[in-house]
Amino acid sequence: MPFGAHRASRPGDPDQAPALLTERLTRRFDALVAVDALDLTVPRGAFFGLLGSNGAGKSTAIRMLTTLLPPTCGTARVSGFDILLEPREVRRRIGYVPQMVSADAGLTGRENLTLSGRLYGMPRSGRRGRIEQALEFMGLGEVADRLVRTYSGGMIRRLEIAQAMLHRPPVLFLDEPTVGLDPRARHAVWDRLRELRAQFGTSVLLTTHDMEEADELCDAIAIMHRGQVVVKGAPGELRAALGEGASLDDVFVHHTGGSVEEGGNYREVARTRATARRLT
Numbered sequence: 001m002p003f004g005a006h007r008a009s010r011p012g013d014p015d016q017a018p019a020l021l022t023e024r025l026t027r028r029f030d031a032l033v034a035v036d037a038l039d040l041t042v043p044r045g046a047f048f049g050l051l052g053s054n055g056a057g058k059s060t061a062i063r064m065l066t067t068l069l070p071p072t073c074g075t076a077r078v079s080g081f082d083i084l085l086e087p088r089e090v091r092r093r094i095g096y097v098p099q100m101v102s103a104d105a106g107l108t109g110r111e112n113l114t115l116s117g118r119l120y121g122m123p124r125s126g127r128r129g130r131i132e133q134a135l136e137f138m139g140l141g142e143v144a145d146r147l148v149r150t151y152s153g154g155m156i157r158r159l160e161i162a163q164a165m166l167h168r169p170p171v172l173f174l175d176e177p178t179v180g181l182d183p184r185a186r187h188a189v190w191d192r193l194r195e196l197r198a199q200f201g202t203s204v205l206l207t208t209h210d211m212e213e214a215d216e217l218c219d220a221i222a223i224m225h226r227g228q229v230v231v232k233g234a235p236g237e238l239r240a241a242l243g244e245g246a247s248l249d250d251v252f253v254h255h256t257g258g259s260v261e262e263g264g265n266y267r268e269v270a271r272t273r274a275t276a277r278r279l280t
Helices: 058-065 087-092 109-119 124-137 153-165 183-200 211-217 235-242 248-256 266-279
Strands: 020-029 032-042 047-051 073-078 094-097 171-175 203-208 220-225 228-233
Touching: 020 058, 032 058, 032 228, 047 058, 047 211, 058 073, 058 171, 058 203, 087 094, 094 153, 109 124, 109 153, 124 153, 153 171, 153 183, 183 203, 183 211, 203 211, 211 248, 220 235, 220 248, 228 235, 228 248, 235 248
Parallel strands: 047 203, 047 220, 094 171, 171 203
Antiparallel strands: 020 032, 020 073, 220 228
16 A cells, blocks of 8 residues: 555445534633644645734644643544544544654664554554555655755655655644745645645645644634634635735734734743744
């Protein structure tokens, strides 16, 4: 089976179940409502973007959908499975690339993928071939045996996507996938993501501050502000609703009253800057 191809669904699974469906998904931290009654539907094979300033609730939403953080109330289904009732099944069907660098700098690219394969419980007999396919697909074949600390930021991100896709999940979650990358590296990551969808039908939910990234990649977006979705729709439709010549930046300002760079506490800003430095 080629890299990224889907596992067959278990008997009885609805073939047309959305990649993602949330129902009033909510997370509170004491008095703070980080995510407030999130309702989203992401069709299979779609690219969906969550946009918002630091502290808007994007990363908290991702953590709930990847079963890393339980919701306070509400629920969601990922690839047809309930995040509360069937978390193990959800984890088997997702890949996740966090904002912070997750590849081990002291290992080679190939060693990182081997470790991922072991963690996913992949049989040794098929693991080596799948790793080779992943390296070639992500354009890392020539640097597979170099230490990751020598990689460029774009190469690291492509390696992390390869790690997240190694077990062939139908749904991929990306938290700020191109933070800190230069334009050439960003476009290389975008190209690989498009290829994943074209060849394997991968569904992608990504968070981003980057309006160009959202416009280039996403079939639909939702803009979050203070834990709530204030508007959602196709980027082109949202721009057109504001009039000729409007940009996604204009859409963001119109619906939130501020620029996308605003917001976030010291810890969030420090984390983002640390990630950017490590990817540079």
